[in-house]
Amino acid sequence: MQGIGFVDGIPETDVERIVQTARTRLAAVPAFDIELGSGPPVLDPEAILFPLYLGHEDVPDPMGRGEEAFRECAVLIEAGTALHLGNRP
Known part of the structure; x- marks a missing residue:
């Protein structure tokens, strides 16, 4: 877990x-429905990782990049979440 x-x-x-x-x-x-990004899945020892797609663009993988890349990724994910959840908590 x-x-x-x-x-x-x-x-x-x-x-x-x-x-x-x-x-x-x-x-x-x-x-809910999901859409996978355009890139291929990545095989990890603990998971199969699929690129994330939020309606109009792929969400870039921030791993190995600077803190700003993580912030940009978080903003995209939050925006996509808000689209799907509306005003629900």
Whole structure:
């Protein structure tokens, strides 16, 4: 569980609580469509990474670039999120 630890190192009761809380919260999130960016997926030891596309442009990968690149990426993601969520928290 990212940000928490390996599942086999967390008490099962905690894992069950986390899963139940996630299910409850996600049940309130309506289904949505996604569009993948134009670049190819990247195979990482922990994930398959797909480029992100926000309606009108690919979101550049800021890894290995300066702090400004991360800020620009965050602004694009926040704008795309606002388009999909509207005024919902």
